[in-house]
Amino acid sequence: MAELNLVEAVNCALAREMARDVSVLLLGQDIGVNGGVFRATVGLQQRFGAERVLDTPLAETAIVGTAIGMASMGLRPVAEIQFSGFIYPAFDHLVNHASRLRHRTRGRLSCPLVLRSPSGGGIHAPEHHSESPEAMLAHVPGLRVVVPSSPARAYGLLLAAIRDPDPVVFLEPTRLYRLFKQEVADDGEALPLDVCFTLRPGSDVTLVSWGAMLQETQAAADLLAAEGVSAEVIDVATLKPLDMPTILESVARTGRCVIVHEACRSGGLGAEIAAGLAEEGLYSLLAPVQRVTGYDIVVPLARLEYQHLPSVARIVAAARRTLEGS
Template identity: 50%
Template structure:
């Protein structure tokens, strides 16, 4: 199979290009995505290839173009909406919570909303206020929309294609800290990765480390540090935050009996709390130590000089691993 060495942002572009080519009902809309190719250049060259009617520059109105995408999806199109930063999605939250997530139920299954909302998120790139928010938990509380977050270029293309083909809405979170990081060999042909399935990216016996997005490299670095102490970590990339892959969580925790959950979102009400509930339901009697969470703090994400103090680090994760090992 022919492959290309791509960054995560290039793989996202490839995924959209694949679907624009295959399905004339697929289109993209958002701010500055056409002539400028998007603020991160995720849509670069797509308007030139597919035209202004399929790669549409919109006004600065998240509520407006997300609401417009609802009408498109109801009438047989498959819109891909780009939100420039997840922190800019709040004006559209009413459309998402009131319409995007409810149409299938409201119409008793007669209509669905096959749309994808793409949004860069997370800290670590020195963005201004509101640009670095990690509020994925707000959307995992809304039945009717899937929440997906890749951490590699290979996963990004496969998960995005699966999201576009899904008959229901998907919030596709893109960790901008990883946009131009490591490259992966990505198949040139179309492929998809099933939504709702996590992946074990490192096999281990002593501690389960659960993470997603930009926290995957952090978790892997911590796991590497722990090898010096002869501690092996079972590192799980959840990939989909709603619905969670409860089977892979339970399987790993029942094997190791110790758990560290890593996310950069605020601690209170974060997805880590829901994961803890899943473990209590499926593997409580296997636990050898209390579950540890390594997260951001319950403060607005700080600006440049303190950003690194906010984010989980390999050192903080390693300390949590040591804590559950020595309990």
């Protein structure tokens, strides 16, 4: 066991898989000599060589296109996009090639590609550096979208993503990179994809979230507990495919649900989860589903972004509304 923050856990998982499987290689801007803008790949080029940790030009389209070619020929590339706001030039390749390769070739080829990218706000960055595009990515058939919420989950989920035979977009919450440490066992044990994790049992209301927003969500659960409200906290973790049964089972117990995400409200994953509850869990609900989200605006610059991110107070207020609506 070692005490690691999230960025160290990512580095540890990458090193573990590169040592285990010679087909795993990394590519991206400044990831080799400099170890990445957030130091997620520091030391890996020195350990595994420049042929397996490749510095690329500043060209997201080329990074992902090259990685797709590598994946189709039996390699397992892990490509890094420096910030998720820079992912859009590569969207063509993700939608038209990575996600469709297995279908297009009737299973003769697959695309075991992982696309890593820092995502979300909280570091006072300029425009394009604090975006949360997970809903756009999750809308694409054939893409798996994963968002870890802690160092231990980042380690285990990244191992699983690299071993998966199909493309995975792995969005790493920038705000969590160095926010806290926890014990992580570098044992090579992957965590399961496509399942939610129940972080806290409860009986009065279900709080559903993912990524960095689990920090505020769990803090809200603590405040609600002090008021005598028992909140169950669910970490979605894999946004696509979505583990709706776990959420439905929780809401069947609590009768209420609050969904929290920092991405814009319109068309967000919260709406997809709310639709699933309306379609399959309506008779379990004792009150309308509440969503606590970012606003439908470009993420504000610098410190103003904290006005955009959901707060503990907004989550607690939403939970109280569900309780009053029974």
